[in-house]
Amino acid sequence: MPVTVEIPKETFTGKIREVTLGATKEQGGTRKRTVTVGGETTLPFLHFEGEIPNPPAIAVEITDKFPADWSPLLIQAWGEKVMSDPALWAAKAEEAGADLIMIRLTGLNPNGQPYPAQEAATIVQRVLEATGLPLIVRGPGQPERDNELLTAVADKSAGERIALGLCEDKNYRTIVAAALANNHLVIASTPIDVNLAKQLNILISDMNMPLDRVLMDPTTGALGYGLEYTYSVMERLRIAALQGDPMVQLPMICFSGEESWRQKESKVGEGVPEAWGDWERRAILWEAITATTLLHAGADIVSLRHPKTIALVKQEIQKLMNKP
DSSP states (O other), X not given: OOOOOOOOOOOOOOOOOOEEEOXXXXXXXXXXXXXXXXXXXXXXXXXXXXXXXXXXXXXXXEEXXXXXXXXXXXXXHHOHHHHTOHHHHHHHHXXXXXXXXXXXXXXXXXXXXXXOHHHHHHHHHHHHHHOOSOEEXXXXXXXXXXXXXHHHHHHHTTTSOOEEEEEOTTTHHHHHHHHHHHTOEEEEEOSSOHHHHHHHHHHHHHTTOOGGGEEEEOOOOOTTTTHHHHHHHHHHHHHHHHTTOGGGOSOEEEOHHHHHHTSHHHHOOSSSOXXXXXXXXXXXXXXHHHHHHHHHHTEEEEEEOOHHHHHHHHHHXXXXXXXX
8 A cells, every 4th residue: 555755844934046147238248148046945956845946057167378287188178279268268168068157367478477457358358259158257366466357357348247256355345346336246255164154245245245246155175175074064054045144145156177176186197096097087077076066065156177077067967957
């Protein structure tokens, strides 16, 4: 005799804000389409408990100059010619299935010398012309240089709703001001801590930046390098948001490709134990598992580097978004 089992359900009162990246011509930009993330009323992929209106998005990472320090596997996959031209690279990333393009500005020319801030703006303009996807633009990670480059980018790309980052406690004011003046978004980044993430969001909100124009970067580790700690912090942020805390009700972005490919398991093919197996397969899986784990922790955007990983993670997202 069949037995009916009632699945217990958790009811939350909070909701993650929806954040839209990119602007079409009608919206004051030049993008072919926009990407909206967030809007969840339940924990990741628990469709039976609430609404998940928007699937997670995949951003593909490119750089402003040839990244000589990247793994040879990545150079082989994209090709040195493509990786030496950000515009060409962006177009190839779109062909590979990217939802978003994330360009990392090193602020250096091919000779390793700093270039003027306006050069960063020109590079981003070339990328905008090469692809119709929304953009994420990251600075080199040095507060003063980030402010200089991102302000120039924001001014020249006004109206495109680019996500600018990273906003940290040392430099958020300048980046937020540039984003406010030019209708862009910002990425608030803090070092794997719930309270620090909330505090930075409050500071950004106090500058009158609407929170539906803010993404939250909780900072992450890769598989085997602190991923479980990141998972627990992201889970706590998402639960707090769903329980009603407005200052953490923001979509999360994780730079999983960057973290995965700087680990020896992905980057090195020689002088490692034979039991590690095929280098390329191992490296791609390292990135894919890191990304999918972060999706289960609540990431709304993950950035990737290898074209084969894009297909793997996209396939996993499609499965997770299929309601049983």
